[in-house]
Amino acid sequence: MSGIEGKVVAITGASSGIGEATAIYLAERGACLVLGARREDRLNAVVDRITAQGGSAVGAVVDVTRREDLKRLADTAVDHFGRLDVLVSNAGTMAISPFDELRQDDWDAMVATHITGLLNGIGAALPIFRRQHSGQFVNVASTAAYVVKSPQAVYAATKTAVKVLTEGLRQESGPDLRVTLVSPGFTNTEGVGKGGSPEAAAAAVRYRDEIAMPPSAVASAIGYAIEQPDGVDVSEIVVRPTVQA
Numbered sequence: 001m002s003g004i005e006g007k008v009v010a011i012t013g014a015s016s017g018i019g020e021a022t023a024i025y026l027a028e029r030g031a032c033l034v035l036g037a038r039r040e041d042r043l044n045a046v047v048d049r050i051t052a053q054g055g056s057a058v059g060a061v062v063d064v065t066r067r068e069d070l071k072r073l074a075d076t077a078v079d080h081f082g083r084l085d086v087l088v089s090n091a092g093t094m095a096i097s098p099f100d101e102l103r104q105d106d107w108d109a110m111v112a113t114h115i116t117g118l119l120n121g122i123g124a125a126l127p128i129f130r131r132q133h134s135g136q137f138v139n140v141a142s143t144a145a146y147v148v149k150s151p152q153a154v155y156a157a158t159k160t161a162v163k164v165l166t167e168g169l170r171q172e173s174g175p176d177l178r179v180t181l182v183s184p185g186f187t188n189t190e191g192v193g194k195g196g197s198p199e200a201a202a203a204a205v206r207y208r209d210e211i212a213m214p215p216s217a218v219a220s221a222i223g224y225a226i227e228q229p230d231g232v233d234v235s236e237i238v239v240r241p242t243v244q245a
């Protein structure tokens, strides 16, 4: 199967930002979507927008840190659309801060969301992909997986883990599966500057407002990886604003 039309795509973190833009982008090209996030009202708004435009989408309230929630997301795809072709693991939190502030709840949330959350997605989707003899993981990391900038070390470490897990998964996936890492640079979303230290958040928001690219830039990169023919694996995409160092 190639192209986007008719593919069943589950997306975590689809209630805003990059996940929402990806859902809209894929729906406009005929994908059937299963959208997951915690905020039910925001999730429903995305589902309603897609269905109002004639697209196909269902929502599932999920917290990616909970194994059973990811299983429910993947099962929803199979129950509703008969299969799961792609899992986009995009849910994330950018609560950056200097170590001295000891914001350990934020550290825990980034580890749980980016690492445990990704593993929960792999655990839920891999058996389905193996049964189908086809499937694609698209994992959203960050340019922070390539370079550490203070005070982003915990965020960068968890995104580096996403990169490493993705490459290991790719090596074990065999000829039937595809595994893609998409690493965005600064993207104009509400997630930038949400949580973490107020100073770091304010700096991130200033930087975002100066240089960020629209989330549609990441959505189309994800779409490019999905639309390739079965035997073609786009292993890694880095997409950033031209002015980002």
Ligand code: NDP
Binding pocket: 012, 013, 014, 015, 016, 017, 018, 019, 036, 037, 038, 039, 040, 042, 062, 063, 064, 065, 090, 091, 092, 093, 094, 113, 140, 141, 142, 143, 183, 184, 185, 186, 187, 188, 189, 190, 191, 192, 194
């Ligand atoms: P947003 O805050 O707009 O989106 C984050 C999404 O993740 C929301 O839908 C949120 O939904 C969801 N989410 C967070 N935690 C959980 C959880 N535990 N379970 C389920 N869903 C969760 O920010 P972005 O769109 O910018 O972020 C999307 C991804 O892109 C993240 O992984 C981020 O690290 C990455 N990224 C972003 C960059 C940027 O500059 N914006 C740059 C590089 C990477 P809800 O709160 O409803 O659960």
